[in-house]
Structure formats: structure tokens, C-alpha cells
Amino acid sequence: xxxxxxxxxxxxxxxxxxxxxxxxxxxxxxxxxxxxxxxxxxxxxxxxxxxxxxxxxxxxxxxxxxxxxxxxxxxxxxxxxxxxxxxxxxxxxxxxxxxxxxxxxxxxxxxxxxxxxxxxxxxxxxxxxxxxxxxxxxxxxxxxxxxxxxxxxxxxxxxxxxxxxxxxxxxxxxxxxxxxxxxxxxxxxxxxxxxxxxxxxxxxxxxxxxxxxxxxxxxxxxxxxxxxxxxxxxxxxxxxxxxxxxxxxxxxxxxxxxxxxxxxxxxxxxxxxxxxxxxxxxxxxxxxxxxxxxxxxxxxxxxxxxxxxxxxxxxxxxxxxxxxxxxxxxxxxxxxxxxxxxxxxxxxxxxxxxxxxxxxxxxxxxxxxxxxxxxxxxxxxxxxxxxxxxxxxxxxxxxxxxxxxxxxxxxxxxxxxxxxxxxxxxxxxxxxxxxxxxxxxxxxxxxxxxxxxxxxxxxxxxxxxxxxxxxxxxxxxxxxxxxxxxxxxxxxxxxxxxxxxxxxxxxxxxxxxxxxxxxxxxxxxxxxxxxxxxxxxxxxxxxxxxxxxxxxxxxxxxxxxxxxxxxxxxxxxxxxxxxxxxxxxxxxxxxxxxxxxxxxxxxxxxxxxxxxxxxxxxxxxxxxxxxxxxxxxxxxxxxxxxxxxxxxxxxxxxxxxxxxxxxxxxxxxxxxxxxxxxxxxxxxxxxxxxxx
Numbered sequence: 001x002x003x004x005x006x007x008x009x010x011x012x013x014x015x016x017x018x019x020x021x022x023x024x025x026x027x028x029x030x031x032x033x034x035x036x037x038x039x040x041x042x043x044x045x046x047x048x049x050x051x052x053x054x055x056x057x058x059x060x061x062x063x064x065x066x067x068x069x070x071x072x073x074x075x076x077x078x079x080x081x082x083x084x085x086x087x088x089x090x091x092x093x094x095x096x097x098x099x100x101x102x103x104x105x106x107x108x109x110x111x112x113x114x115x116x117x118x119x120x121x122x123x124x125x126x127x128x129x130x131x132x133x134x135x136x137x138x139x140x141x142x143x144x145x146x147x148x149x150x151x152x153x154x155x156x157x158x159x160x161x162x163x164x165x166x167x168x169x170x171x172x173x174x175x176x177x178x179x180x181x182x183x184x185x186x187x188x189x190x191x192x193x194x195x196x197x198x199x200x201x202x203x204x205x206x207x208x209x210x211x212x213x214x215x216x217x218x219x220x221x222x223x224x225x226x227x228x229x230x231x232x233x234x235x236x237x238x239x240x241x242x243x244x245x246x247x248x249x250x251x252x253x254x255x256x257x258x259x260x261x262x263x264x265x266x267x268x269x270x271x272x273x274x275x276x277x278x279x280x281x282x283x284x285x286x287x288x289x290x291x292x293x294x295x296x297x298x299x300x301x302x303x304x305x306x307x308x309x310x311x312x313x314x315x316x317x318x319x320x321x322x323x324x325x326x327x328x329x330x331x332x333x334x335x336x337x338x339x340x341x342x343x344x345x346x347x348x349x350x351x352x353x354x355x356x357x358x359x360x361x362x363x364x365x366x367x368x369x370x371x372x373x374x375x376x377x378x379x380x381x382x383x384x385x386x387x388x389x390x391x392x393x394x395x396x397x398x399x400x401x402x403x404x405x406x407x408x409x410x411x412x413x414x415x416x417x418x419x420x421x422x423x424x425x426x427x428x429x430x431x432x433x434x435x436x437x438x439x440x441x442x443x444x445x446x447x448x449x450x451x452x453x454x455x456x457x458x459x460x461x462x463x464x465x466x467x468x469x470x471x472x473x474x475x476x477x478x479x480x481x482x483x484x485x486x487x488x489x490x491x492x493x494x495x496x497x498x499x500x501x502x503x504x505x506x507x508x509x510x511x512x513x514x515x516x517x518x519x520x521x522x523x524x525x526x527x528x529x530x531x532x533x534x535x536x537x538x539x540x541x542x543x544x545x546x547x548x549x550x551x552x553x554x555x556x557x558x559x560x561x562x563x564x565x566x567x568x569x570x571x572x573x574x575x576x577x578x579x580x581x582x583x584x585x586x587x588x589x590x591x592x593x594x595x596x597x598x599x600x601x602x603x604x605x606x607x608x609x610x611x612x613x614x615x616x617x618x619x620x621x622x623x624x625x626x627x628x629x630x631x632x633x634x635x636x637x638x639x640x641x642x643x644x645x646x647x648x649x650x651x652x653x654x655x656x657x658x659x660x661x662x663x664x665x666x667x668x669x670x671x672x673x674x675x676x677x678x679x680x681x682x683x684x685x686x687x688x689x690x691x692x
Contacts, residue, residue: 005102017043026468041479044120045486053438057100063509064097100431109512124483138312163191196488205541207448208398216391225338229576239324352376405535
């Protein structure tokens with residue numbers, strides 16, 4: 001089995017990274033370089049998490065052999081002393097030296113870690129930031145995009161070079177040290193780890209409290225539903241702003257496109273901008289364009305610099321619009337599901353009933369295993385208990401992490417809980433337990449750190465959405481962040497279990513990962529100061545997160561956060577509830593129309609399908625003409641008379657004799673309803689302001 005476990009995990013981790021990239025990215029639409037860079041970054045970071053437990057068990061076995069050689073004990077006595085009860089405990093420990101099933105031969109792991117670490121560092125500090133800025137740049141040439149990318153990344157390179165330069169000067173002026181390639185390499189790694197650890201502790205202090213709290217709140221369906229209403233109100237405001245911003249930018253593009261004709265030298269730049277616009281806007285601008293009209297030399301035209309700025313605005317506006325649209329659809333599904341759970345909890349049938357059964361996945365699992373009865377017991381009874389138990393377990397795990405972060409430097413006595421557990425398993429050479437414990441601990445730390453990044457509002461520009469809805473910028477940002485935080489996180493974990501000799505100051509065999517990361521003894525003030533005392537700050541961060549000090553401060557500054565006892569929060573929850581109710585009615589009408597068509601088709605067959613199609617086409621044409629004559633309104637032009645008309649018309653019954661619209665028309669932003677009995681809304685940005 002020598003090296004077989006390493007090769008197996010390398011293959012398995014690759015397919016895991018490929019599966020996750022397929023789930024979040026879109027192989028058909030996104031650029032190949034973006035997908036390749038993200039896949040490589042995720043793959044390398046997952047390798048560190050999965051392979052590090054193998055490195056730990058291999059190091060324990062090597063330490064065992066070193067102890068045997070130091071005490072003159074033959075490791076081959078393992079089979080003779082394993083069943084001998086007369087041997088003393090110390091002799092038994094020295095004699096019982098078992099080779100782990102995942103043992104990796106000497107010389108493989110150092111080369112492996114060098115390739116993984118330095119490739120990931122090149123990705124996170126050079127390639128991925130450059131690719132991200134290059135793709136977001138508004139330049140029309142390769143040279144212009146590269147120049148913009150270098151300028152935007154100067155701040156990232158500057159922070160890294162500042163730390164590296166400070167450490168370099170410190171080593172250069174020290175009389176006892178001489179600069180060599182190994183010491184320069186150590187300084188570079190230390191600078192990267194210092195930057196990562198500084199951000200790591202801040203994110204970890206928030207995640208250690210918020211992750212268990214989120215599962216506890218998930219067990220309270222009523223509280224979670226109110227919070228979803230609050231999110232819906234805020235997200236609709238952001239969505240409306242994104243749509244308004246997109247319309248303003250598209251208006252600027254239309255004006256520039258009409259001013260710069262087909263034979264103008266800057267027309268190629270306009271065509272590049274138009275290709276970045278949504279398809280509906282491209283069609284509108286194409287219909288209003290006269291390609292045979294020459295431009296006037298005396299007319300003033302925008303400069304190339306202004307077109308570069310407009311191009312960047314188009315990229316940002318389209319990205320923001322797509323992100324808020326995806327977030328809104330996901331939030332709607334969550335709200336509908338929570339409302340269904342609230343209704344089914346009071347039901348007596350003990351069978352889960354969905355508001356939209358046709359939108360639920362249909363398969364053999366839902367038909368034979370996850371039946372409505374099983375779903376009711378899980379959603380209404382078992383899920384609440386499971387989440388509370390999981391929140392309790394995660395809370396204990398978080399407290400163990402906080403305690404260990406504050407005491408991992410103490411080796412006599414050993415106070416770090418993770419070091420105690422690993423050393424107890426090391427005495428019995430329970431390698432399976434060691435590997436599982438190491439993997440679970442690293443995975444929990446990664447979850448707390450990475451989930452915090454995508455929860456914080458400041459980072460909401462980047463958003464990971466499943467079902468192939470994540471944009472290229474968010475994919476690159478996630479890969480860049482994983483590569484920056486995973487190496488210092490794993491090094492911090494080795495310190496928690498006393499496998500980093502530079503911090504624990506023990507004469508023990510080091511892991512291959514620690515040896516490649518560089519000995520921190522070259523920089524004593526970092527190893528004996530920052531790396532030991534800075535993680536203690538996590539206690540203050542956890543206390544601040546537990547009492548929601550950050551949320552309260554943001555509330556005082558005007559950034560509305562979810563606070564159950566706040567009047568503004570109650571208003572936003574009511575507004576969000578009305579938005580969800582409106583979307584639910586809209587979707588219900590669409591589904592009712594589809595059901596009627598399905599019943600009609602089953603009753604009369606295909607013989608009436610063609611006349612009905614013609615009738616629907618005529619009806620849709622008439623309705624479109626009527627809606628085109630209606631005047632658009634915005635937030636600034638909301639009139640009381642319009643609200644009264646909507647209120648009166650909402651009181652009228654539905655006209656079931658008229659054909660309902662198709663699903664595509666019902667989901668469009670115009671919001672037209674069946675039979676023309678309802679007034680249309682011009683855009684979804686007005687939806688949160690037309691409540692009565």
C-alpha cells in the first residue's frame with residue numbers, strides 16, 4: 001500500500017473539484033481559462049486538506065522509529081510484544097510500532113508539497129488576480145487590459161511586498177544572520193502566512209459563533225421565515241437598484257451607439273460593448289440603428305477613454321443584475337418552502353403538501369423513499385431536532401477550537417484539546433482515528449472561514465450560487481481566497497496538535513508540510529510573538545459576535561440588519577412578506593393556467609390545439625398593444641390615483657374564461673396578467689413601491 005493511498009486521494013480530489021466546479025460554474029458559457037484557473041486553485045487547496053492527515057500519520061510512524069533507534073529497541077518486536085501482558089507500558093509503547101496503512105515513502109511528500117504550495121501561491125498572488133482584473137477591464141485591446149489589470153493589482157502586490165520588505169530588512173540588519181536562498185524563501189512564505197493568518201483569525205472568530213447559531217436558528221422555522229422576509233425586502237431594493245442602474249447604463253450605450261455610425265473608427269469598440277449587453281437590449285439597439293448613415297466630421301464624439309469607462313460600467317451592471325436575479329430566485333424558493341413547512345405543521349394529514357407540486361423534483365427517490373409522509377416527519381419533526389443537536393455539537397467544537405487557540409503554545413502540561421486527542425490516539429497507533437480527526441477539524445475550520453467571507457455584506461459582490469449560476473469573477477475570487485487562506489490555516493492546525501516544532505519547541509519529527517513551509521526560527525519575533533499571541537484575539541471576536549456587536553453598530557450607522565426588536569426591522573419584514581405573497585400569487589396563476597391547458601389537452605386531445613394556439617396568439621397581440629399604450633411609471637412618479645386603481649382592480653375576480661399567459665410571459669418583468677384585467681407594471685424596480 002506504499003503510496004497507493006496518496007495516488008487514490010489525488011484522483012478522488014480531482015473529481016471532487018471537477019464536480020463542484022460543474023455545480024457552480026457553467027462549462028458551456030464561461031471562458032476556458034477561467035474554468036481551468038478555478039479548477040486548479042480548488043484542486044490544490046483540496047489536496048492540502050485531504051493529504052495533510054496522511055502526512056501526519058506518516059510523521060508519527062517516523063517518530064516511532066526514531067524513538068526505537070534512540071532507545072535501542074527493535075521495531076520488529078511488535079508481533080512478539082503485542083500479546084505479551086508482562087511487558088511494562090513504556091516498553092510496550094516503544095515496541096509496538098505499527099506502519100500505517102497510508103504510509104508514504106520518504107522523498108515523495110517534500111516534492112509533493114513544494115509543487116502544491118508554490119503553484120497555489122503563484123495562482124493566488126499573480127495569475128488569478130491578473131485574470132480577474134483582465135476580464136473586468138473595460139479596455140478594448142490586450143495591452144490596455146493588461147495595463148488596467150496591473151494597476152488594479154498594485155494594492156495586493158503592495159501589501160505583500162510591504163510585509164516581505166519589512167521582514168527582509170529585519171533579517172539583513174541582524175548581525176547573526178546571513179541571507180541565503182533558504183532564508184529568502186522562508187521570509188517569503190512567512191510574509192504570505194502572516195497576511196493569511198491576520199485575515200484568518202478575523203474570519204474564524206465570526207464563523208465559530210455564527211455557524212452553530214445559524215443551525216440553531218434553522219430549527220426555529222418561525223424565526224427563520226421572518227428573517228427570510230427581511231432578506232427579501234433588502235434584496236428587492238438591491239435588485240431594483242441593479243435594474244435601474246442597468247437601464248441607465250443601457251441608455252448611455254444606446255446614445256453612444258446612435259452617435260457613432262458604422263464607418264466610424266470607434267465603431268468596433270461600440271460593437272464590443274454591445275456584445276456584453278443583455279440580448280433584449282441588443283435587439284432594441286439593433287432595430288434603432290441605421291447602418292447606412294454616415295457620421296458627420298463636425299459632430300463631437302466620445303473619446304476612447306470614455307468608451308473604456310462605459311465598457312467597464314456595462315460589465316459591472318450586467319454582472320450585478322445577474323447576481324441579484326439569481327439571489328432573488330433562490331430566496332423565493334426558500335421562502336415558499338418555509339411557508340409550506342409552517343402550513344404543514346398545523347395539518348392533520350401528516351403528509352407534506354407543496355404549494356407548487358409540479359415544480360418539485362420527480363424521481364424514483366421521491367416516489368418510493370422520500371414520500372410525502374416521510375417528508376412531513378422530516379420537515380416538521382425530525383429536522384428541527386437534528387439541527388438543534390448539530391448546533392450543540394458544533395458549539396462544543398467551536399469552544400474546543402477557541403480553547404486550543406489560546407493554549408496551543410503550552411506543551412507541559414498539554415492544554416490544547418486537539419493535541420491531547422491526537423497524542424492519546426498516537427499511543428495506540430490508531431491511524432484511522434488520527435486521519436479522520438485531522439480531516440474533520442481542518443474541514444470545520446475551513447467551513448467557518450470561507451462561509452464567513454460569503455456571508456459578510458462587504459463581500460456580497462462575490463456570490464457562489466449552485467445550478468451553474470456563479471459568474472466568472474466569483475469563481476476566480478473563491479479560488480484566489482482558498483489559495484491564500486488554506487496554507488496558513490493548515491499550518492495553524494499543525495500548531496494546535498503540536499506538530500509544528502517552531503511553535504511547540506519540541507525535538508520531534510516534523511511533517512513534510514512544516515519543513516516545506518520553512519522554519520519560523522529564522523524570524524523569532526514572528527514564531528514566538530505573532531503566531532502565538534495573535535490567535536488569542538479570537539476570544540474577543542467570538543464575544544463580539546455572540547452579542548451581535550457588529551450588527552448593532554451597523555444598525556446605528558444606517559445599514560439595516562435583522563434585529564427582532566427593532567421597528568424598522570418589523571417594517572421591512574412586512575414589506576418582504578407582501579413581496580413574497582405577490583410573487584406566490586403570480587406563480588400560482590401561472591401554474592393554474594398550465595393545469596387548465598393540460599386538462600384541456602387531455603380531454604380534447606390535439607384536435608383543438610391549433611385553434612387554441614391561434615386564439616392565444618391573437619389575444620397576446622391585443623394585450624401587447626394595450627400594454628404598449630400604457631405609460632411607464634417609476635418610484636419618483638408614483639401617484640395616489642394609480643394606487644387606488646390597483647386596489648379596486650385587485651378586488652375584481654379573475655376572468656377564468658380568458659386564456660392565461662404562458663410561463664415565459666408570466667415570469668417576465670412586465671407582469672401582465674390573464675385577460676388584461678390587471679394593469680401592468682413597467683419594471684420590477686417599482687414592485688416594492690406600489691404596495692397599497
